[in-house]
Amino acid sequence: MNDSRHRNKEEFRREILDAARELFAGDGYGNFSMRKLARRIGYSPTTIYLYFRDKDELLFCLSEELFSDMDSALRRLSEEGAGPLGILRNALLMYVEYGLANPEHYRVAFFTSPVVYGSPREYLERDTMSRRSYFQFRDLVAECCASGELRPRDPDLLAQALWAGMHGVISAGIYAQDFPLVDPDLLAQTMVEGLLNGFRK
């Protein structure tokens, strides 16, 4: 059918992932299926299984893409030199903005099968983009404590509390379609202000 046989396996994987991302963005998370993805790339459904163990692995790869974006975005922000707390504030707001702008992608990363990275131990051992971005974020939070802008605390606890707050805002924006939610941007600002104010020294 498709004339160009893929000698390059990695190249084809990318092609499948790109198609999957477009399918998610277009038809929404609930309407995604391996068979539709296959139709879209012009191959039979089973072909995908020659490049990805199963659906979960495909979704895992998509997640990693998202965390890779997060990681580089945070890196860019850190170079602006707005001071640790300023960077943290911008990072939190950017996180929500990104999540709300890419709801289907965010869903894949956070609301699919509960176990994609294995176990908490494996998560800490494997070098994934998810781990990299989390560590980078946690370091930033620790920096805010070290610089005296936030009250000293366990960095994991503080980082996860801040993240959970923003995660809650994004979840609300994504899932509460039938709820009279206030403007998500305003909600995000309020959350950031409340939490940073609450954890300030």
Next chain:
Amino acid sequence: MNDSRHRNKEEFRREILDAARELFAGDGYGNFSMRKLARRIGYSPTTIYLYFRDKDELLFCLSEELFSDMDSALRRLSEEGAGPLGILRNALLMYVEYGLANPEHYRVAFFTSPVVYGSPREYLERDTMSRRSYFQFRDLVAECCASGELRPRDPDLLAQALWAGMHGVISAGIYAQDFPLVDPDLLAQTMVEGLLNGFRK
């Protein structure tokens, strides 16, 4: 097959809902299906459709059960007379506790088909348990502003920010099975402390 023919339609609906709740709690959200539910109650799958329009309506009813529980729990807390802010603190902690203790039920209420109550307008018009519990919570938040314990703000904005924070903690506890999450109770306490401190006058 089943000898006792149900002259009482409402009674049978309850029986189905009870079975559904047990099935969720036992096999988990991902393993629930109409056919399994039918097998469990000893009827054919189509029978369920004589009592519920479709799967969504069944899940809606389960959600309403959860919000009904929330509503009465909040009512009980309010009668303890710990002062508005004390009640609010307890309510927020109780919310997380309940969500983490009933993860499958919480999933049904917040992470299924995005539209179960119709639209934001319909949400405000229909008298649902979801609406009742939200209004009660928002009123409590407004009371905290009125009593001068929290900085005055739009009650919806403040209520939703507080809710989103707790919702984020529960979501993390439910979905981040493979992430090295800190103790969820500690995370909840930190979130409550941070937010209430941040919004204090």
Next chain:
DNA sequence: CATTTCACTTAACACTGTTAAGCTGCCACC
């Protein structure tokens, strides 16, 4: 030229939600 290997497909299995049509036993009515 024969054989192996590679890239892919066909057919199938066991599921899913949902609907149209059919069966069965009981009640009311003539």
Next chain:
DNA sequence: GGTGGCAGCTTAACAGTGTTAAGTGAAATG
């Protein structure tokens, strides 16, 4: 007492899902 209607439930089917075992045809290798 017989019979029509009907309520309550079931069977069969449709269109879809993720996934696997087996097969096909062409290219590469000996």
